[in-house]
Amino acid sequence: MKKLFMILFVITTLVLIVACGNDADTSETTDEGTNASDDVELKVFIDQPRFKTYYEDFLDGFTEYYEEENGITVRFQLEMPGPNEAAQILQTRLSSNDSPDVFTLHALNNIPVYDNAGYLEDLSDLPFVENLLDAPLNAVTRDEKVLAAPLETLYWGYLYNVDIFEAYDLEVPETISEMETVVETLSENDVTPFIRSFQERNIPQLFLPLVVGALAETENPDFFERMDNNDASLKEFEGFFDMMDIQNEHGTDRPFEIDGAQGSNMFANEEAAMWVQGPWYAESILASNEALNFRVAPLPINDNPEATLINASVSTSLAVSKDSDHKEIAKDLVNYFLESEASNALFQDLLFNPVSTKHDFEPFPWLDEAMEYVEAGRSYQDPPIPNAVKSESERVFQTYLAGSDSQDDVLEALDRTWEQSLALD
Amino acid sequence: MKKTRLSSIFNLVILIAFGALSFFPIYMVVINSFKSQDQIFNSVLQLPTTLHFTNYTEAFSQINIVQALWNSLTVTGIGIAGIVLFGSMAGYKLARTPGKLSQIIFLFFMSSMLIPFHSIMITLTRMANTIGIQGSTVGLGIIYIGLGVSMSIFLTAGFVKTIPKELEEAAKIDGANEMQTFIKVIFPLLSPILVTIGILNLLWIWNDFLLPLLMLTNVNDYTIILSVNTLFGEYNNDWPKILASLVITTIPLITAYVFLQKYILDGIAEGAVKG
Amino acid sequence: MDTELATAKTKSNTFRFNKAKKKKCLSFLMFLTPAFLFYALFMLIPLIGAVYYSFTNWNAASQATRFVGLSNYIEAFTNDPYFKESMLLTIKYTAIVVIVQNVLALLIALLIEYRNRTRNLFRTVFFMPNMVSLIISAFMWSFIFTIVLPQLSEYGLSLLDQGWLGNPDVAFYSIIIVAIWRGTGYMMIIYIAALQGVPVHLKEAAIIDGASSFQNFIHVTIPMIMHAITICVFLTLNEAFKVFDVVYGLTGGGPGRSTQVVALNIFEEAFSGNFRYGYANAKSMILFVIILIITIVQVYVMKGKEVES
Known part of the structure; x- marks a missing residue:
């Protein structure tokens, strides 16, 4: 019994230490921001778990591309909750200042609300904006700012x-x-x-x-x-x-x-x-x-x-959190979703319609x-x-x-x- | 005598009927988890003709089962360790310190047992975020300590009253300080009630759904229950895979139950009667 | 210099005088602090926060939170028909589940009591559903309700061909079935333990003297296990009032709002629609107070009965 006590005691103490240690870790990365570190973790929230493998492959492709281009290794913490919970989970994250760096939202439904609440980063300067077709561009623009990258047009x-x-x-x-x-x-x-x-x-x-x-x-x-x-x-x-x-x-x-x-x-x-x-x-x-x-x-x-x-309509679109610690990388990722070679394939795999002049495949019959x-x-x-x-x-x-x-x-x-x-x- | 025999058979028949009803859903889920979708839709009641282990391999590849098990173990382990240790310390001290103050503190802990989780879930989420433990299994385990410690105090305090004081006094004369006395003398004596507390919390934490749902952000941190919930949304009526994953999730606890059932059943009776 | 020394000495004297008490205090703190710390962080402070926020308009959309006095509470009582409906539904649910679950558990416990060799086997089987988590039970039963029972109905059991989860009138009872399936075993264990405290000669008398055995049960056995009944009713009452997982997994409160229990109503107020955290907190406070009152009354009344016997 004494052993049991000691084991319990050691576990609890260890846990407390680990927990505090973890805490310190996260605050460190926060301070670092995007500059020096060559190993970055992005939190990505996508509410379409049925396309999980497609998105995972796509993100792997980005990691490879980014390492080559910028020498930074991007790892992903991908959250894909079921359709019943997605909205409330995202909302909890956003309002408790635990926002994912990149997250999906419904362009027409969510942009006004989230923008008013100050969650959305302005993406107007990203290259993908230039190539967007008119209808999707209108849907993601508010007060002349582009606030999300459209994926799914309906x-x-x-x-x-x-x-x-x-x-x-x-x-x-x-x-x-x-x-x-x-x-x-x-x-x-x-x-x-x-x-x-x-x-x-x-x-x-x-x-x-x-x-x-x-x-x-x-x-x-x-x-x-x-x-x-x-x-x-x-x-x-x-x-x-x-x-x-x-x-x-x-x-x-x-x-x-x-x-x-x-x-x-x-x-x-x-x-x-x-x-x-x-x-x-x-x-x-x-x-x-x-x-x-x-x-x-x-x-x-x-x-x-x-x-x-x-x-x-424009539904699923990607937004970047204003509170993101890795804004630049997050923006690069969003841009990659529409501008890269891989984008064409992704849109076809998911049966999404073309939204950008970069998409050169035929719309579906x-x-x-x-x-x-x-x-x-x-x-x-x-x-x-x-x-x-x-x-x-x-x-x-x-x-x-x-x-x-x-x-x-x-x-x-x-x-x-x-x-x-x-x-x- | 004849009458007794008849009523005994009648009694047995009723019990078997109830038992069959109780076991039926589990049986259905298990046998159908080995069938193909077609077989399920056409002959759900029959035993499978060929065993489709692919349901299981696919479910395995979808949820990282080893990771999910480890996450569940971490959360439950930390939660139970803290609840048992801190709860028994506080429960012991409160039971051994007479006076108004201990009584008030005791009632103070007890009153929280009536608080519905829904009353604190929103602010608890915020608290977890503020102190930076949201999204980690360790953090989740720690939260369970706070939520479960009251019950542990309650049960230990009741039990301590049945332990004679002489033992502690003897240890004190031997020159042991209070913490040492607690560790060496009291803690072993408490073991029956500690097992009960451990079991009650195991059933609760392992199977809990809403709190992990609110706290864990990364798929890799999901507990086993949460992983299956995600699958249920993802698979969209792909019953063979859903059933296989339900069976996989349920196996650890059922296995534990088969081996520990005496402790579990006695523990529950104990926990309730002491309450 | 001298005077200082002197005061220091007197101080140390009074210190020694209080030393025993101080030491006691210190050990009291040492034993209680860890438990209290976790309790305060994850129970007490969130609770106080919840009370506070129930008087505000805290929501997900706007970042400024305003104090709005009692208006959330007034709204809950006067202008929220769904809250009222969900409360009534929960009361109905609680009444049915508490009665059926306890009667059934006691019945099974009595039947098992009379078995010798198979007692343990039955105990094990009846408790088994408790090992399955609530949400997993809900998923298992969705399978039973949508696939198994409709097929079973083809064997002449046309009663089983229902819209178990899709028909608003039936779905409520489907939830009750799952709750009873999962919860009864737990109560049965407690009743069995209590029945073991009833002297053997009383039980034997009940078996042999068949005619009056029911009378015997009411007048002898029930009073002797009143303690267990109080506990079981307390546990089922508490559980039933807060029911969430099963409903969430089986019907999500639907079709429409036909099975929306109060915990789900609060959850949805907070995490869907307008995300009104403050208002949801107010409703959860009302739920808290109702549960508090009902359980206190229940324990008080039933404890009174225990003393009588």
Whole structure:
């Protein structure tokens, strides 16, 4: 027993010493900054664990490149939490001054909030900015400063199965009435019109940007301005739930048990003709059925064909922390993500669209049609809905689709969260 | 006599039924962890026809299992060592010092046992960051000492009261100072309750989820529970791999349980009755 | 010079006089300081901080934190329907889990008590789920609920074909099933230990005299194990009120908010949406006070019963 005591005692003392030692270590590296040391550790936070190996290889490539160019060995502490936790983990890090040096954020959703909080480093001087295409450049620019490097650009509405549409001679609907006809024809032929995959909360959430974006673009252009002054309400949008209801009434069974992966599997196996979803599921759809012929089309919201528009958005983007101890290296890394030779391959592996003139590969076939709409001016930029409102909509849309909340309940809850998010600044 | 026999059989049948229900989920997870996705979707109840060890090798390559085990061991080891040592010291002293002050201090420690973790999680995260221990397994272990020491004080104090004072007095006459007396005389006598404390904390710290989630930043520092949580998000319904990783995580504790079950079960009963 | 020496001498005298007391004090400190240090750093200070921040608007978005008085508490009570709903759901959950878990644990403990050779085997099996971490249990059961039970239902057990996790009305009970599956064994161990304290002749009387054995159980056994019942109810009550991991792993509080328990509501207030740390702290203080009151009342009432017997 005496031995046990001594062992315990020694362990605890050692631990305390080690802990203090560690502490000293970290403060040392902080002081050093970027200059003398030739061995640097960068903390990188990327919220796409499904692409883990691709990113790891890419970062290894950077280490090699950087060692050759600058004689500095960069090691990475890569954090890739699961999709459910990513947002809250990043938020905890940022607000407890434990920010990663480089982290992903959603360009349109997060840049305003994080910039106001003073987390984001200005990247305007980096070479990649010169080569960015216009749309992504706009999305990452705020007050004439470029605050992030766009990785993932999205052009989306809903996905439809071209073969099924052709088999029944269906045209892509331009209005909600035409959509109803399509749904009718499909149902008559025993084809389920829609995949319903509501288990993952962020899938029904997609209706929020789709409806608000299209309607604000066409009939309520000053909506966001008035919303910022607490002088508007989501109740202004007539027919907010129309498209959501059509999909919910004509969809596959047991939606709350189907997540995105199962949904894409079902869509790939032609269990339904349409899926309100973005092309970011292309990878897993093709993994289930490589031959599936699908396209992206704009979702009709009402009977005004002008409001049937593609949502153009920039989501995953890389930012550099203002508090980073290795800012220069972090910036070099972000630049490398868009400017290097390896960038081309990475973007193709992850099925991302080109964002820079440096990217010389062809866009993916399922986007052809969507791009035609965009080129014809039939698109809008993903609306600036506060993050908190989006995550609230995940909850309340699920409740609505399960039949427990009324439409008014839903809109009131969203209005309330919007108001609260304004009160924070 | 006949009646007794009948009721005994009835009793046994009920127990077996409950036992089967209790064991069923674990059994299902284990047998299906050796199947392919197709087999799982088509015949989940049958025993596997061919053993797909690839599920395991793939799960192994995804989580660095040795590293994760080591991390869990570090956190749990440091936490338990500190809790047992510091808790027993304080518990002993409080039990042996009569008076208002000790009583107040004792109650002061005790009251914290009712605080829900959610009440302190935000400020605790901030504290860990301020003193620079966030993101390290050692730091996490140290935090557990602070959270678990109260219960240890409580249990030791109760136990010390059953130890006669004469032993310490004899040691004192022999010229030992107080710390020496504690180490040589008291600590061995406390061993039954210390084992109990160790076991209760082992179950808690090893299996804890939320605190490591908030504290550990680097994938390489993840405890085994946290690694599996990440996999669950990553694998997206790739059940064979998920199940294999669930089995891998559960094996260490179940093995410990099989060997130590007498101590564990007695320890729990002990801990509760003393409480 | 002389006077100085003199005062020094008197000082040392008083010092000697207090030496015993001082030494006692010192050893008191030596034994308590380590425990107190860790306790203060990771429990006390964070708690005080949490109380303080519950009166502020601390959040992730703005770096300036303002004192807002009682407004967080007022909001929680008057203008936060989800908090109220989650609280009611947690109370319902707690009531069901505390009752079912204790009744079941006691029943199994009684059955096991009567076994001789197989006692240890059953003890081991029933306790096994406790070795599986809560979050892992939740993952295991997601598999059972989404894959195993639907397939099992094809064998004529159509009752098992439910939206276990997807149907808002059923999901709540799925969570309860997992909680009971995992928690009952722990309570059973405590009850078995308590039952061993009941004299053998009383137990034998219960077996032989079948007709009145239930009466016997109520009037003889229950009072004798009241102590264990108090503890088990205390433990289950505490655990159930703070339930988090299982819900987080099984349903994430969904569909919608249909299974959002209060701990999850607080967690989401702090770490998603508007990241309102201050407000989440206020809600967690309310939870703390409620748990405090309920457990104090429970222990007080049940301790009273123990004395009676």
